[in-house]
Amino acid sequence: MAEEERDRKLVIFAWSGDLDKVWPQLILATTGAAMGMQTTVFFTFWGLFPLLKNDKEHGRARRLTGENWMQKMLSSMNRGGTDHLKLSKMNFAGMGPRMMGKLAEDHKMASPTALMEMAREMGVHLVPCQMTMDLMGLAREDLIEGLDDPAGAASALLEAQDAITLFI
Amino acid sequence: MSTTVAQTLDLKGLSCPLPIVKTAMAIKALQSGELLEALATDPGSVPDFAAWCRSTGNELVEQTTDDGVFRFVIRKR
Numbered sequence: 001m002a003e004e005e006r007d008r009k010l011v012i013f014a015w016s017g018d019l020d021k022v023w024p025q026l027i028l029a030t031t032g033a034a035m036g037m038q039t040t041v042f043f044t045f046w047g048l049f050p051l052l053k054n055d056k057e058h059g060r061a062r063r064l065t066g067e068n069w070m071q072k073m074l075s076s077m078n079r080g081g082t083d084h085l086k087l088s089k090m091n092f093a094g095m096g097p098r099m100m101g102k103l104a105e106d107h108k109m110a111s112p113t114a115l116m117e118m119a120r121e122m123g124v125h126l127v128p129c130q131m132t133m134d135l136m137g138l139a140r141e142d143l144i145e146g147l148d149d150p151a152g153a154a155s156a157l158l159e160a161q162d163a164i165t166l167f168i
Numbered sequence: 169m170s171t172t173v174a175q176t177l178d179l180k181g182l183s184c185p186l187p188i189v190k191t192a193m194a195i196k197a198l199q200s201g202e203l204l205e206a207l208a209t210d211p212g213s214v215p216d217f218a219a220w221c222r223s224t225g226n227e228l229v230e231q232t233t234d235d236g237v238f239r240f241v242i243r244k245r
Contacts, residue, residue: 027185030189031185031189033189034185034188034189034193034220035223036223108181108186109186110186
């Protein structure tokens, strides 16, 4: 029996919004889907911010999300989307990610933005965490299209019960 | 079963995970038993194509290397 016939699932808990974590989240998610695994990424806490629409999709240089000043302040310091992710180390005020982006381009690695698009195309379930959305004051229309409905920890753990799980 | 290649994918220069992701997307368009040829230059694609075939049940019919280009012939299950 081919291994595909087993009910194989991959669930990734995407907790970090750093470039060097978002990249493996999306590389593993697209590869999981390519391998025929039913793949779900549950985006929570800092990991939720890459699901925000990129600024250029709004036709604005920079936008703030949130309903009150605390959420807006958080948004001003933590830019959403996949176009401007920071490195968890060696960020050097943005120089690190730019160098990493250049290296990735030279090596024809897909950008996080391209991988997010591929994940949606391949039917990866992208689930925003409802609690994080509430906490950060994010509305459904702040997030990109093609996501599953927001869900909570119980839904995520139920999905993870018979799956390979990764916390990144 | 077909012995001629139905489609050739040029994956040269691409890095992980693109060779596998693009192969998985392309093979969907093929009929069962048809052959897909993939050409890659990422050395990691050698173990990765073997793993992907094992995982998906598609058959790796042939794997050759010519001047830094890895060639994979895969029969769709």
